[in-house]
Amino acid sequence: DQGVITTKDAAFGTIQEKIIQPVSFVVADPSSGEKEVVAAAEFELYPVKVTEVQAQKSMFLNLSTKKTGRLTPKSLPEKACQTYYTYQTSNAKVAKVYTDGTVEAVGNGTANITITAGDGSKKKTTCKVTVSQPVTELTISTKDGRETCGTGMTLQMYAHADAAASSDKVNWTVVQNDKVATIDQNGLLRVGKNIGFDRFIWVTATAADGSGVEATKMIDVCESISRLSIDQSKLTLATSNTEKYPISTEVKFSGTKERPLKVIVSNPDVAESWQTAPDKYIVIAKRKGNTSITYKAIDGSGKSVKCNVKVVEPVTDLSISTQTGSNYLSPGKSVKMIATVNEGANEKGVYWKFKNPEQDELYATLSKDGKLTAKTVSENQVVSVYALAKDGSATASEPYDININQYPLKRIGIHYGREADETVQTTLCTGDRIGTFLNEKEFNIQAWGIDSEQREVMLSDVPFTVTSSNSNVVNVKEVREDKIFVIQSGNQAGTAKITVTAKDGSNMKKTLTVKVVNPVRNITIMSQTDSYDIASGTKLQMKAFATANASDKKVKWLLTSPDPDIDLEKYVTLSSSGVLEVSKDNQRKFEINVSATAMDGSEVRANKNLMVYPRGEKINLYREGKTEPGEELPKSFTVESEEYFVIKSDREDACPSYKITYTQGAVRVFSLVEEDDTMLHFFPAKKGKTTIKITALDGTNMTATYTVYTNNPK
Incomplete structure (x- = not known):
């Protein structure tokens, strides 16, 4: 009565039970009245349970051309119940499964579909579903970017799928001339040794995911280079054209079979190179430095040659002067010429030359290292020197004139104001002039000289320099045309020497010692x-x-x-x-x-x-208004309430200034001065005593001591 059906024959296998729910309904029949009709259900009895469920172990789907698949499970043994199965996915974001076993791709990834028998045996199996994004675009590249492959050589090729594709696996084929070359599934192209003549082949990569997407690349197949050489393995160039080094040059190759070479420059900031003819490449200097340029065959033969390039910076700016800074020279004296070239120049050496050798060599000699020596002359002469760069740039300096002075200075003096002192010294002060302070912040001096003929010469007639040994202490503010030197103090006190040096070749000097002080300002x-x-x-x-x-x-x-x-x-x-x-x-x-x-x-x-x-001899204390002059208080007295006292000396015209000290006690004391009197104001505070000491402040150090008592302060 509970609707339980039980198989009773053990020959059918394990006894099974099935509970069914009966369905009843009422049919209205006017002739026979109400009757109950019962529905019937039919059941098939199978001899055994399901012991194993089988289905595909894997399934591959993609999101474009193959979005769905169908699971086809079966049960063992064959006589077992096979009425239905249940399906469950482990990742619904990758694949969904329906009750009829249909699997639908949702997103990239993997999901496990579990298939369970519906006979109550709980037997199951699993199918792994892989969902991928198909290839939509393919490109082909080669190792080192080569698109040429020589006979008997190999070329590694690579296929690249679009970034969204799940896989970039491809199938390689040689589309044309496949007897000339073969390619394996790893993309390695092999060219035969005997191809007859140069030609092109086409290599195709087809996506292996079934999308049908493919790419093709043309490869130039040619006879391999067996020998490669260059006519210049070392080059020196300049950053600007010179007589010695050009800014660029061509290098020539042999064995290239008129094919382009790959150019590898180790330092491209120094030089660059490119092809100008089938067997020629130009090399161009860019900046000072060293680099190597490798020319490599692109047919896979590995043949290469190297050219080492040095780029120098030539002399482009050349100036000369003398080591002393003077262009005057005395007979028999020598001066070293100095050449200055642009900072980056590789070679800074120069050739020293006279501008007018036939004439200049009469009055001076010039060594290879630039030493100029004046000869004895009967009158003042001028020789002209210039320098020529040794680096082949043909850069030359402007001519530099040297005055050979027949009568150089023998002595220098300095005029300061109206004085003409051979050992002039003076004092300046820092800051501005103060009042009538004679040592001002600056002053003028004038230099003069005596030449070898004992003639007085103003320095306006000869070159000279004026220097300070310490510019923080004193410096040369200006040198006027009349050779008046304005000497100015610095911001620091101390001593400095102002040196006047003649630049007429005599090298005569005169020194002025200047002391700079910090003045008293208050x-x-x-x-x-x-x-x-x-x-x-x-x-x-x-x-x-x-x-x-x-x-x-x-x-x-x-x-x-x-x-x-x-x-x-x-x-x-x-x-x-x-x-x-x-x-x-x-x-x-x-x-x-x-x-x-x-x-x-x-x-x-x-x-x-x-x-x-006047000097007093004694200090007295008086109660204001209660004692008369001469009636001074005793050394001890009592104060009961607030009172004023007057300090007086025994002399009326003695010093009225006093110092008051007292012990902290019964009385508080305040001092004040009224007119010429010093007064004390007493405030009794408590019962007890206070000692008061009065000292004269007129240098006498006179003192008077009083003891003040209070018994019942009010």
């Missing part, structure tokens, strides 16, 4: 005690501080007084070291002025006013 005057009051019978050290980088910081001290009635020489003195001293005999109060002037010539000056006081 001065500050201070006292050693920071006080500017001084009492009779005391001394006070004054200090002058000049500009930090000044070369000379020394000053000259000067003492004056605005009071014409004061006899300064009697009561006050000021030493050269700045020590101010007041006589103990002085009984007056008066003002003095101390000045310090720079001694470096800058005339920078500073002034300081001081007060001179």
